[in-house]
Amino acid sequence: MKKVCIVGSGIAGLSCAIECAERGMEVILVSPFPSERAQSVLAAGGINAVLSSEGGDSIESHIEDTLKGGCYIAGKESVKGLCEDAPEIIKKLEKLGTVFSTGENGKIAQRAFGGQSYNRTCYCGSATGKQIVTALVMECRRYEGLGLIQRRLWTDFYKALIKDGKCYGSVFFNEARMDLEIIYADYLVMATGGQNALFGKTTGSTLCDGYAQGRLFLQGVELKNAEFIQYHPTTLETQQKMLLVSEAVRGEGGRLYYVEDGKRVYFMEDLYGEKGNLMPRDIVSRTMERTGKEIYLDITFLGKKEILKRIPEVYDLCLKYRGIDISRESIPVSPSVHFFMGGIAVRNNHETNIKNLYAIGECASIYHGANRLGGNSLLAAVHGGRVAAESISEDKSETDVKNFEKDLEEERRKLSTRWASESEFPVVYLEDLVAETLKEDLGIVRDEERLLNGLKDVDYYLSVVEKLKYDKSEMPYLGFSVTGILTLAKVALTCALFRKESRGAHYRSDYPETKEEWQAATIISYDDGKFNVRLDSENVYES
Amino acid sequence: MKVRILRKQSPTAEPYWQEFLYEKKDNRTVAGMLDELNYKDNLKDINGNPAPGIQWECSCLQGMCGGCAMVINGKPALACETFLRDLKGDTVTIEPLKKFFTVADLVVDRSVISENLKKVNACIEEYKLSDKADHEQMYSAAKCLKCGLCLEVCPNYKDGRNFFGALFANDCYLIASRSGTQKEEIMESYDSHFAKGCSKSLSCEDVCPMKIPTLASIARMNRRKL
Numbered sequence: 149m150k151k152v153c154i155v156g157s158g159i160a161g162l163s164c165a166i167e168c169a170e171r172g173m174e175v176i177l178v179s180p181f182p183s184e185r186a187q188s189v190l191a192a193g194g195i196n197a198v199l200s201s202e203g204g205d206s207i208e209s210h211i212e213d214t215l216k217g218g219c220y221i222a223g224k225e226s227v228k229g230l231c232e233d234a235p236e237i238i239k240k241l242e243k244l245g246t247v248f249s250t251g252e253n254g255k256i257a258q259r260a261f262g263g264q265s266y267n268r269t270c271y272c273g274s275a276t277g278k279q280i281v282t283a284l285v286m287e288c289r290r291y292e293g294l295g296l297i298q299r300r301l302w303t304d305f306y307k308a309l310i311k312d313g314k315c316y317g318s319v320f321f322n323e324a325r326m327d328l329e330i331i332y333a334d335y336l337v338m339a340t341g342g343q344n345a346l347f348g349k350t351t352g353s354t355l356c357d358g359y360a361q362g363r364l365f366l367q368g369v370e371l372k373n374a375e376f377i378q379y380h381p382t383t384l385e386t387q388q389k390m391l392l393v394s395e396a397v398r399g400e401g402g403r404l405y406y407v408e409d410g411k412r413v414y415f416m417e418d419l420y421g422e423k424g425n426l427m428p429r430d431i432v433s434r435t436m437e438r439t440g441k442e443i444y445l446d447i448t449f450l451g452k453k454e455i456l457k458r459i460p461e462v463y464d465l466c467l468k469y470r471g472i473d474i475s476r477e478s479i480p481v482s483p484s485v486h487f488f489m490g491g492i493a494v495r496n497n498h499e500t501n502i503k504n505l506y507a508i509g510e511c512a513s514i515y516h517g518a519n520r521l522g523g524n525s526l527l528a529a530v531h532g533g534r535v536a537a538e539s540i541s542e543d544k545s546e547t548d549v550k551n552f553e554k555d556l557e558e559e560r561r562k563l564s565t566r567w568a569s570e571s572e573f574p575v576v577y578l579e580d581l582v583a584e585t586l587k588e589d590l591g592i593v594r595d596e597e598r599l600l601n602g603l604k605d606v607d608y609y610l611s612v613v614e615k616l617k618y619d620k621s622e623m624p625y626l627g628f629s630v631t632g633i634l635t636l637a638k639v640a641l642t643c644a645l646f647r648k649e650s651r652g653a654h655y656r657s658d659y660p661e662t663k664e665e666w667q668a669a670t671i672i673s674y675d676d677g678k679f680n681v682r683l684d685s686e687n688v689y690e691s
Numbered sequence: 692m693k694v695r696i697l698r699k700q701s702p703t704a705e706p707y708w709q710e711f712l713y714e715k716k717d718n719r720t721v722a723g724m725l726d727e728l729n730y731k732d733n734l735k736d737i738n739g740n741p742a743p744g745i746q747w748e749c750s751c752l753q754g755m756c757g758g759c760a761m762v763i764n765g766k767p768a769l770a771c772e773t774f775l776r777d778l779k780g781d782t783v784t785i786e787p788l789k790k791f792f793t794v795a796d797l798v799v800d801r802s803v804i805s806e807n808l809k810k811v812n813a814c815i816e817e818y819k820l821s822d823k824a825d826h827e828q829m830y831s832a833a834k835c836l837k838c839g840l841c842l843e844v845c846p847n848y849k850d851g852r853n854f855f856g857a858l859f860a861n862d863c864y865l866i867a868s869r870s871g872t873q874k875e876e877i878m879e880s881y882d883s884h885f886a887k888g889c890s891k892s893l894s895c896e897d898v899c900p901m902k903i904p905t906l907a908s909i910a911r912m913n914r915r916k917l
């Protein structure tokens with residue numbers, strides 16, 4: 149029986165675990181906390197699929213919208229697979245018990261997100277991700293009962309077991325035993341989500357830190373499109389995070405403005421006409437940033453009754469966290485990092501450049517190109533899990549076993565020397581410094597000077613990180629993860645400096661045009677201390 | 692203000708109380724306050740003694756993942772949505788959830804929740820929507836965070852060995868209303884691990900951060916039995 153170890157139990161990890169178990173494979177599903185804590189539960193808006201051609205929609209249109217949204221640097225074949233699988237995915241999710249919202253005819257209701265030609269976003273009230281997670285957790289439990297899926301909690305990824313271009317499982321930090329351990333597996337599937345820690349406060353979960361991507365990069369795994377980072381234009385700042393203020397507010401007529409000489413300036417409408425407030429996320433974010441002013445979102449004119457009927461969750465959120473009654477006052481909003489199009493480079497079957505090492509969900513980069521369409525990432529998380537499981541199940545190559553106990557001892561020794569002593573300046577502070585750097589130098593609008601400054605900072609942090617100790621009173625994970633996070637920060641800056649054009653979410657004020665010769669994915673690899681970047685002009689990763 | 696925290700250094704260590712001074716800010720949540728205390732270069736307790744960082748669990752920081760459930764001034768609540776302005780007095784007391792094993796400080800091991808669900812095979816298996824199912828109630832019940840607040844507050848829930856608590860009733864309803872094969876089995880488990888032990892104090896409904904109408908799930912389960 150093939151043994152698969154999956155790291156991360158959000159929607160991608162759950163989907164893959166279930167699909168592997170369905171095919172009779174043995175799964176170990178690893179995450180520090182249960183699935184209910186994963187970022188996936190925050191997804192509100194919906195999941196895309198063409199369910200009927202009645203209104204004129206077609207799978208071809210979903211494919212074209214996705215490719216166009218991604219500015220034509222996502223692979224055609226993989227996107228085709230994604231969109232073709234979507235109707236089947238919705239059917240399956242429903243069968244597993246996802247409570248989709250339905251229309252008057254009893255059929256699953258659909259609406260449109262930005263960048264879509266038709267209404268094709270299925271949703272579950274305002275809690276799509278949560279409802280999907282609940283259904284997948286139940287199904288996963290069925291296979292746990294059958295002994296095919298084994299869950300491991302309190303366990304953090306440390307490094308993969310890789311020898312001669314092939315993966316044999318992974319080393320983990322076991323928080324219960326406070327020790328490193330090896331889980332050997334024929335296949336390792338990474339499903340660790342996005343990279344929020346690079347930017348400190350974002351709209352997402354604190355559990356998504358990007359460490360795994362950074363660590364794997366240092367182990368020879370290629371990364372892709374790291375410069376493409378999506379900002380959501382309307383978020384509300386609290387002490388600890390940026391709360392997403394749903395696009396639905398603008399959908400209901402919400403108007404963005406700033407104040408000049410005591411007067412409101414509706415800048416999006418001035419620039420783009422009546423529908424200006426609903427322009428794509430990257431354009432709204434960039435325009436907001438350019439004003440250099442405090443921006444507000446006004447929906448008061450709708451009146452309290454309608455607000456409570458149409459966008460009650462936004463009303464509650466603003467009142468609870470900032471004491472703002474949106475039926476009486478405008479919401480102070482600013483753009484925030486929201487989604488990472490870049491991540492681990494994978495081929496169409498979700499395998500990385502390392503044999504038997506796969507990546508799925510937001511930690512992988514494959515379907516979204518330079519910009520992701522709302523509703524496509526939940527779809528990609530489920531689909532990626534299915535594709536990886538299928539590929540693993542069909543893989544006919546020989547699996548063998550290698551002994552990594554010596555490496556484990558060496559890692560144990562390294563970890564204990566770093567962790568054992570007090571430090572006035574624990575390594576975790578570097579995480580805050582790098583977030584400041586990236587916010588400043590890898591923001592919505594970039595240029596060579598700032599990117600070089602950012603690189604200088606991050607290089608400095610990297611030069612000291614291995615000399616600092618971990619804070620003894622914290623979980624060692626918080627200490628050892630910093631090197632991976634810093635590495636990933638350098639990857640993102642390096643890719644952004646490399647791409648001398650503007651495309652999708654990557655905007656360079658010194659190269660504002662989109663250029664045909666750059667119409668390809670960025671691939672970055674690590675070799676003996678060097679970060680090597682290239683364009684995947686030959687579409688190696690599209691096969 | 693004074694912050695009193697029940698601390699524990701490791702799974703096997705003895706718990707102890709430690710107090711900190713904190714300049715109260717009305718708009719801070721308890722989660723924000725913990726972050727701020729931890730961010731101090733050298734955390735010191737009220738007597739000026741160096742103190743280790745305070746361990747607690749979080750993920751979403753907006754009341755949607757259940758990670759930060761703890762006992763605040765004697766009441767089980769989510770730290771990321773409990774505001775200091777709503778707390779009375781100038782001392783806030785924070786303890787870990789007491790019905791679960793404390794791993795460290797405010798971090799507890801809630802795996803008994805999923806273990807119990809696994810024990811009784813709580814899953815849909817074959818999907819068959821029952822005509823008695825109610826979309827709105829299913830949507831509400833499926834929002835359960837598995838945070839454990841309803842178990843903490845329940846006078847009947849002890850350690851989860853026999854009585855599984857309100858969250859179990861909601862999951863039973865989710866299965867009974869949609870499973871073609873598991874209905875009988877789950878009705879039996881519902882009887883022995885919930886119905887028999889519930890004294891209908893309904894404190895679970897008040898404390899639920901998702902405002903799940905558990906009573907409605909219970910009513911639907913009871914009706915199904917008739």
Ligand SMILES: Cc1cc2nc3c(=O)[nH]c(=O)nc-3n(C[C@H](O)[C@H](O)[C@H](O)COP(=O)(O)OP(=O)(O)OC[C@H]3O[C@@H](n4cnc5c(N)ncnc54)[C@H](O)[C@@H]3O)c2cc1C
Pocket residue numbers: 155156157158159160161178179180181182183186187188189190191192193194195276277303304305306339340341342351352353355356357359360392486487508509510511522523524525526527529
């Ligand atoms: C506020 C918000 C709203 C959104 N709304 C939508 C929407 O409406 N539609 C849509 O399509 N997308 C939406 N998204 C994006 C979408 O939610 C994510 O892309 C998707 O859920 C990612 O799923 P995942 O399984 O890859 O990762 P996650 O759900 O983030 O899961 C990652 C898992 O990996 C684990 N993990 C992380 N690091 C480690 C480690 N070192 N060791 C072990 N385990 C680890 C975590 O604990 C977790 O279990 C939204 C995102 C946010 C933040």
Ligand code: FES
Pocket residue numbers: 748749750751752753754755756757758759760769770771772
């Ligand atoms: S951190 Fe998610 S509920 Fe508080």
